[in-house]
Amino acid sequence: MAGKGQFRGFKVQDSHGAWRSITGLRPAIRDIFHPDYGDSEDLRGAGKKRARGQCVLPTPRATRKMRRSDRKCFGVMQKHGKRAHADTEKLVNHCIVNRKRPDVLLRELISNRPMLETFDACAVDVLSEIVARHWHPVAAELPIFDERARVATRADLVVFDETERKIVAVELTFGWESICYEGLPGAPPLKSPLQCVPNTAIQRKLIQAFMAAEILRICHRPPSGVVCPVVLRVCPNRGQVILYGRAKWWSRPEIREAVYSAFVRRDGEVH
Secondary structure: OEEOOOOOOEEEEOOOOOEEEEOEHHHHHHHHHOOOOOOHHHOEOOOOOOOOOOOOEOOHHHHHHHOOOOOOOOOOHHHHHHHHHHHHHHHHHHHHHOOOOHHHHHHHHHHOHHHHOOOOHHHHHHHHHHHHOOEEEEEEEEEEEEOOOOEEEEEEEEEEEOOOOEEEEEEEEEOOOOHHHOOOOOOOEOOOOOOOOEOOHHHHHHHHHHHHHHHHHHHHOOOOOOEEEEEEEEEOOOOEEEEEOOOHHHHOHHHHHHHHHHHHHOOOEOO
């Protein structure tokens, strides 16, 4: 599967061997659940119109001023997110390819400051969280595709939880510091079947994590038959890591099925 950017879709080979252009997961979520509202992370600058209940993010200059001096992050906003994702992938793949435990790699980085400073601080935060939660890395930026739902994406991080003995699909997000991420009073609702859920950045990420877990469960069939979705949010300026492990609607099978069915019913191909 070859990706062409998060908003330009993916080239995938279906079960008949034919190559098709398929929508990426994020634009599919936008088209299904919030077509009338832009992503709040795209609303920047005083001159841009805000959707009700959303906020305008600070400028890159203001973002740099807010960052703790002891944290070395590369770039701001989308550029920082891309670098943090890339560095996380490097660290995780280093563990997998070299069969090295994450705690061993983390100690090596901490003891070698020149090497540590070549990685974005947020990527190191993710590695620290992997160690703290006793997660065993399975894959990073794993391309996945569901032919029935006609959607493709890259799973940010797939791990095995050694404590709970289960596979976890981890959706990573970098760059959010304020309450804006979880939404402000008066945020508009998402579309059916999530009309009771506010259109906020965390809720969109929870949908993304749920679908990544569903695609892994349906298409890769882990031995346990279960893949647990979580969102791991890393705040670059202050180094805080927050785990979102449960959305209210995840516990309702009829809504889970309706959310998945919404992807199946739509026109998912890129023309």
